[in-house]
Every structure is written in structure tokens, then in C-alpha cells.
Amino acid sequence: MKAIHNPALDLNLIKVFDALLETRNVSRAAEALGVSQSAVSHALARLRTLIGDPLFVRTGNRMEPTPRAQRLAEPLRDLLVGAARALSAAEDFDPQREERSFSISTSDSMQAVLLTGILRDAAEGDLRVSVALRSLDPDAMLDALDDGTLDLAIGYLPELRRWHDRQVLYRETHVCLYNPDLVPVTPPIGLEDYTRYPHLMPSLRGGMTSFIDDELAALGTRRRVAASTTQFLAIPMILTRAPMLTSLPARLASLCADALGLATSPLPFDVGDYEVSMIWHRRNTGSPSHSWLRQRIGEEAVKL
Helix, strand or coil: CCCCCCCCCCHHHHHHHHHHHHHHHHHHHHHHCCCCHHHHHHHHCCCCCCCCCCCEEEEEEEECCCCCCHHHHHHHHHHHHHHHHHHHHHCCCCCCCEEEEEEEEEEEEHHHHHCCCHEEEEEEEECCCEEEEEEECCCHHHHHHCCCCEEEECCCCCCCCCCCEEEEEEECEEEEECCCCCHHHHHCCCEEHHHHHCCCECCCCCCCCCCHHHHHHHHHCCEEEEECCCCHHHHHHCCCCCCCEEEHHHHHHHHHHHHHCCCECCCCCCCCCCCEEEEHHHCCCCCHHHHHHHHHHHHHHHCC
């Protein structure tokens, strides 16, 4: 009991430690915690005295953790998560009465396929939540989860940090999408036709090759990529007027085919499938509002 009632045991100090570990910067830690820089500096000084270690050493513009801080990182984070879960266990979140704004990073295609339901509910007034949709590159996305400016990231996300949690939503594969009035082929499309027509390629990074080209190279052939775009939802509109093929996630391709009179076909080679997941910072795992958001998105994924 003496250890529990130790006046030096202050969860706010542990929160400062955790924020510094994630951001490696006093000002960013202060912003994430909603306190002043001087408050973070004062808390760090108390931590150093309490633990008897510098904990963080300035290296250029970053505060790098000492070996002692690295050893403390996981048990202290587990302590924070446990405390958050215990304190929120009796809480609830009613999205029809409580206002809450969420920030989600995902591609434009995922917004159309997965998030339409929750956006429709918000627009019709059934919910008092609002959603800010953003498209971020992977590094910026992970940093935004860490500093609290992003609640959730959705997509093909093989990389995450040890303090992030993940939920797999569904498995996806790619199919071919085209305008049958301009590209006179009958599904299932053969390899000869697939490589004969020019391609419009989706690319989040704006490149001109993808895993599709690797598969074709392994088969001893190649395609002609006439153009690429980072905007997935522009592709089906372009295909309504251009005699080109594209390879898109199957659920998006089906949605666009139904809406615009396009056609889909299995690819003439096996590309396997991949997981579509959502990831978030572990500090939000026990949050009632965040849990509601994840459950709502999970319900939409089941319908796909």
C-alpha cells in the first residue's frame, strides 16, 4: 500500500514520458497532451529526479531515449492503457446525443467502398459525429496517429509501430475494369488481350510500375502503361471515354462497374489477395467513442 500511495507515483508524469517517447520532441509532446512546453519540461525534470536517469538526451532537434527509458517504455505504456481501460469501463458513447469529430486517413477508393454508410448516417442527422477524411503517405500517417491528429488509418497497412493496434476488416484482390463499348473483349480476359490494350494504372506514389508488372515479367511479357494517377476514383470516369484497361481492388471495381456501365474480369494471372486493416494508437483502444467508430466500420466491412 505504501508503494501505491507514494506521492511520487503520478500518472501525469507517465503520460509525459509516453508522449516524449513517441514524439521525441518537447513541443510536439506538449501539443499532443494539450499542455505548455514548460509543463512538459518540468515533468521531465521530476521524472529524471525520480528515476535517477536522464531518460531523454537532446540529439539535434530530437530527444532520444536512453537505454533505461527504452526498458521502461513498454511496462509504463501498459500501465497507461490499463488505467484508461479501468477508468472508461463504465462509460458509454451515444453518437446520437454526443458530438465527436474523427480524423481518418485512407485512400479515396476506400472512402467510397467502406465509409459511405457512416457518412450517410452523419449526413442524414442520425449521428452527431463528423468525419475528416485525409490521404497521407505511410510515414506521415503513422506520425499523425502518434501525435493524436489522426484517430484511425484504413487500408493495406503492413507496417505499424509496437504501440499501434490492428483489426483486419476483410481480404481483397484485384480485377480488371474496362469499358466494353471501347474495349471489345469478353470476360474472362486472356493474357494476350490484357497486354494488347493500353493501361491506366493506379499508383498512390505516382509511379509507372506496380506488382502487376512484376507478375507479367515473371510470365515473360509486359503491358503498356499509358498513364498513372494517384486518384483511384478518377480512373472509372476516364474509362467511360478511353479504350484502356485498369486493375483495381475488386470491391471498388464492382462498385464502379454498376454505377457507370463498365465491365469487370478476373486477371489472367494469379496475384493473390491481401488484408485491408484499420490501425490506431493503443491509447485509444479503451475509448468508448473510438471503440464505437471501430465497431461501426467493422459492421460496414461485414456487408462488403
